[in-house]
Amino acid sequence: MSILRPRPNLSDIAASLGVSVATVSNALSGKGRVSADLIEKIRKTASEVGYIPSMTGKALRTGRSGVLGLVLANIAHPLFPQLAQAIEYAAAKSGYGVLIGDSRGDIAAQTDAVNRLLERGADGLIIVPRRGTRIGDIGRPVAVIDSPSTPGNTVAADHWNGGQQIAQYLLTQGHRRFAVIGGSPNSNVQNDRIGGIRSSLPRSAVTDTLWIDEIEHDAGQGCDLGVADLVRRGFTAFCTVSDLHALRVLMELQRAGIRVPEDASVTGFDDMMWSSVVTPSLTTMRMDMPKIAEIAVESLLRDIEASASNPRETENGSLFAHSPAKAQTSSVPMHLIVRQSSGPAPSADIHARKE
Amino acid sequence: MSILRPRPNLSDIAASLGVSVATVSNALSGKGRVSADLIEKIRKTASEVGYIPSMTGKALRTGRSGVLGLVLANIAHPLFPQLAQAIEYAAAKSGYGVLIGDSRGDIAAQTDAVNRLLERGADGLIIVPRRGTRIGDIGRPVAVIDSPSTPGNTVAADHWNGGQQIAQYLLTQGHRRFAVIGGSPNSNVQNDRIGGIRSSLPRSAVTDTLWIDEIEHDAGQGCDLGVADLVRRGFTAFCTVSDLHALRVLMELQRAGIRVPEDASVTGFDDMMWSSVVTPSLTTMRMDMPKIAEIAVESLLRDIEASASNPRETENGSLFAHSPAKAQTSSVPMHLIVRQSSGPAPSADIHARKE
DNA sequence: CTGAGCTGATTAACCGTTTAATCACTACTA
DNA sequence: TAGTAGTGATTAAACGGTTAATCAGCTCAG
Structure with a gap:
């Protein structure tokens, strides 16, 4: 006993076949000139001894x-x-x-x-x-x-286009009064999404934009967003930029006895892992x-x-900006995933009356 | 021009100071014998030229x-x-x-x-x-x-003890009729949690266990779990083994017009990232x-x-079981996080009547 | 004055792989 | 027959660090 088991390396294979390490390396990488049958033999013993190339050795030599x-x-x-x-x-x-x-x-x-x-x-x-x-x-x-x-x-992801897609979907469902809901206006991603949504809504549509951060800043964290009120004022589409927000809206509406999607549609973004298991499951835009x-x-x-292949140069060897290709x-593109939380707008009559 | 910038290495430092690589290595690692002031000098130039040791080189030599x-x-x-x-x-x-x-x-x-x-x-x-x-x-x-x-x-995580903690918490809140809700009985983790919960409930407590997978197998995915019904039958504590399940229960109760936590308490496990932002926010057990x-x-x-330091041995050099220490x-231990979804059991009178 | 003992540094081998340079040999061509 | 090409292999030098072994110089006791 007392033989520790080192993983076999190139020289082990070379030794056992009586050839040089370089030949083994060449054979396995297919680079140099090695005869066909020797390549075959080397490949065979390599797999027999369970050869695993050392990334470390390779890395040191190649610099990668x-x-x-x-x-x-x-x-x-x-x-x-x-x-x-x-x-x-x-x-x-x-x-x-x-x-x-x-x-x-x-x-x-x-x-x-x-x-x-x-x-x-x-x-x-x-x-x-x-x-x-x-x-x-x-x-x-x-x-x-x-x-x-x-x-x-x-x-x-093309967040802007994602916003357009969800807005267009809601339009085809007959919605005309939109509450657009975001967290904070400081996020590029959220701004893109909201920009896309608003750019797709016709002038005739009524739009209100809610920033959760601002509402919470005034009314305290976890406060009601007042979405039930919006429904009473005729809003039927709650278009949020995150499933997190959508979930919050969804629960607030349910608590107020508003049925989703019969009375109002709620949509999110990102298709988070729980978005399909909540009830009603969330209509959302998913990134690819x-x-x-x-x-x-x-x-x-x-x-x-x-x-x-083309190392960059500097005049004095000092730090120099890297210019990628x-x-x-x-x-x-993002993908629209229609689930239970959205549907046709409540019959137009009702709105006609309200308007 | 035309000097590509290689990251400085030991020999660069050695050359610039006129000493050997080994000395630089020793100085920086504090291993060999190097005079105090030389160490100081080497350290200085090392940081000046922005020396970063190559993990690869080190790895190759040390095997780690x-x-x-x-x-x-x-x-x-x-x-x-x-x-x-x-x-x-x-x-x-x-x-x-x-x-x-x-x-x-x-x-x-x-x-x-x-x-x-x-x-x-x-x-x-x-x-x-x-x-x-x-x-x-x-x-x-x-x-x-x-x-x-x-x-x-x-x-x-001590899932069993986690179950005990949440059960005990609900007991102190006066709950006596428990619905224990899990996904699938095939999970070690879930079984531990449920085991802990049940082991903590006194004989006098009424307990029912629901497996979501089984219910869905019969009634289809995303179906109602029938928790509203349980509330009508006097259950006040819905003790789930995952925030995912808790969320589902929460929404089902809200849709049925049951107030949480006034009429029923819902608890989860794992404190997922959205568990604090839903309304009511979830009481849950968090892993450390x-x-x-x-x-x-x-x-x-x-x-x-x-x-x-102590490489293992084998009799013949073949694969041999690794025996860790x-x-x-x-x-x-898990940590109880009390939020809005749980509270005191509805007044005992009601239950007395039911029992 | 010689040798032992310490200090501070150097030498050289090694880890596993890649690769340019070289070499021995065979097979053509002129 | 000498020179040229091509083929199949080997040699040896890297890559960047670690480390055992060695060495030069110094001090000090015997």
Whole structure:
């Protein structure tokens, strides 16, 4: 006894076949010149001994770790799971691993998180920045996922178009009086969504916009938003920019004895994991996370590729701005998911009377 | 021009000071014998040129990557953010990075995910296994987070005690007729919670247990659970094992015009991110993720430490079961969070009449 | 004055892989 | 027959750090 089991490496294979390490490396990577039957033999023994290439060795030599860093403003964000899963999948498909970094909502910590990932040798970073934060040059390729209207953004859901879609859907259902509900006007994403909604409503439609943060600032956290009142005033469509808001509206209406969707329709955004299990289940706009992730990863890998074959130059060797291939921002369409919380507007007669 | 900027390394520092690489390495790591003032000088230039040690180089030599793998049955699980954040934080505190792997709910993929992380050189794995899956030997230290009653578990929330706490809380509020609501009896976690709840209820209490999966199997997905009916039959406490279930119950009661918490109390588990924003906000039991993560990471690092200084042996060099330090499973207490969805039982008179 | 003992630094091997350069050999071509 | 090409393999030098072994110089006891 007393033989510790080291994972087999190239030289083990080389030794057992009586050839050189370089030949084994070439055979397995298909790069140099190796005879067909030797390649075959090497492949065979490699799989026999259960050879697993050491990413570390490879990384040291090639200067590429095969790891992408995923930086989030706040991991605890409810959309993170969808995104992380999509990114992990897209990266794994291209043979990359995903290292996570969290800034826990703290702006200063965002830099720390970025640095930690860079120290670990991440080849590139995917960043979902904190509201309003801009990502400076970090000397390595970066893909930013935020909103199409964020400068420096790489890819994002087309929130504006998402707003248009939901508004148009509600219009076809006969709705004409809209309450548009957002959290805070400081969010690019929310502004895009609301912009899209309002831009799709005809002049004849009646619109009111509610900012939850403002209402709560006056009336205290968790207060009523007064949506039941709006229904009495003839509003039939409650178009929120987040399922979180939609849920809140939904419960407030139910408590007031207002039936959804018979008396009023409620819609959300983001299709959160519970949105399909509440009753009535939520009509919502869903981001195409797999696509977003795929584009982000693709763009990032392209940049990494480019910066490897074409290292950037500086006049004095000092820090110098990294100029990515400047892939123009791409917007990924959102998908309308119709569920139970929305339906035709209550019969027009009633409104005629009210108006 | 035409000088690409490589990140400075040990030999750069060594060259600029006219000393050997080894000395610089020793100075920075505080290992060998280096004079105090030389250490000072080396430290200074190191920070001046912005030296960042290459984890890769270090990893190759030491055989340790400084990276932990986090394997999840399904990243899209709503509790993942809390957990990932806690693990990332705990790992970062000890200088480790976190690589994520997702099996997307697929059992076969779980093995793949594990292998991918191992290939990337993860020093150890933290696994949150899919229901019922057991983790075989993977040749490296592992920490499992599932439920205290899962064999091979390393650390988990004390779900049983959590059930006891919530039951006791409801008892002190005067409740005597309990509806205990779970999703599926196949989950260790849910069984623990329900076991804790029931074990705390006195014989005099009336208890009914509802399994949502079973009800839906008969009546179709998204169907009513019949909780309003239970209220009419005198039940006042709806004790669910997940905030997801609690939300569903809450909405069903509200739709039936039953006031919460005046007419009935509803409680959940897990304190999901939206649980505080619904109205009424949810009373729930929260897992102490930071603590769980801390213990998992600590235990894992201890194992890694141990397996490094004391490599295991095999008789023939073949695969051999990895025996961790067998730290006994530790249970982390859960915390009761009282919010608006629970309160005193309706006046006893009413029940007296019913009983 | 010699050798032991300490201090502060250097040398060189090593981790596992990649890859440019080289070499031995065979097979053509002139 | 010598020179040229091509083929299939090897050699050796990296990559960036760690670390055991070595060494030079100094002090001090015997």
